[in-house]
Amino acid sequence: MDNKYTSKRIWLDKDKKAYEAWKSLITSANLQAEEHLDYTVGIYDERKLIATGSIAENIIKCVAVCKDYQSENLVNRIVTQLIEQLNEEGYFHYFLYTKPERETVFRSLGFKKIIANKDVLFMEQGPEDFSTYLYELQENKKTGQGAGIVMNANPFTKGHQYLVETAAQNNDQVYVFVLSEDHSEFSTDDRVKMVQAGVSHLENVTVFPTRKYLVSQATFPAYFLKDKAELAVAKTQATLDAQIFKEKIAPVLDIHVRYVGEEPYSKVTEVYNQAMQEVFGEALKLVILPRKAIEGDIISATKVRKAIAEEDEKLLLQLLPKTTYNYLKKNF
Incomplete structure (x- = not known):
């Protein structure tokens, strides 16, 4: 005993x-x-x-x-x-x-x-397990072939908007998954509202939460450590996360392509992009778009957060869609 x-x-x-x-x-x-x-x-x-x-x-x-x-x-x-x-x-x-x-x-x-x-x-x-989550996705599925995008949107920038608009132009439906983890400067609720406002002009876009099933503390904790993460560990976690998307989520929503932004800054996000390419193979297309730039300067949420801290209104108007700018003005 x-x-x-x-x-x-x-x-x-x-x-x-x-x-x-x-x-x-x-x-x-x-x-x-x-x-x-x-x-x-x-x-x-x-x-x-x-x-x-x-x-x-x-x-x-x-x-x-x-x-x-x-x-x-x-x-x-x-x-x-x-x-x-x-x-x-x-x-x-x-x-x-x-x-x-x-x-x-x-x-x-x-x-x-x-x-x-x-x-x-x-x-x-x-x-409220994974089968419940997949059922909710199925219930909100739209007709036609789909594209998937997973984003933290901390906050939602013109770069994020460009990614969604590009996917929306080239696919019947776009499913945007916003990270549910509350480990960012902006709360989950705020980030979801900014994304919803920023894609509201696109009729073929549906916004979903990720719960714990994509890029979460459960599947991919290294993502939230960014530069402090050990890259070998990040690769293992990113591979698992990519597998969940390919094998479980994409089939439910008839997703044939996933869009991501090119990653010049974060090694962990770059590892994630590499893991997706390896895991998806021929079964699921991965489109890596070059980051949107304004006056030769690449847009990033990090730059936006810095501009917010420095109260740089001119830069914020350059980097943010009107919907995000107005949301931040009203609520922060």
């Missing part, structure tokens, strides 16, 4: 010795030692850390068991404790990022597979 072992919370940022033991166990399990975790629990055989698991928001990560204790059913115990913690924090729908060989174990704990590849298995448990 595993009740001979003790469980306790590990404070990774405060207890250096505990952190080192945790990192050693994670590394031995061939997992990446994530730096941004909200809660970590450990199971100890006296003073030896033999199993661990963590949470980042509503995502279960870094579940590892020492190889000498693999037969002790400790994964169940760890995951049960993490789910109790999630429930306490008000989460009843949660995600799991793990190794593909662990699928049977986590299926037995009630998790459902969203997608897997040779490196990563992405699962979830709880109401």
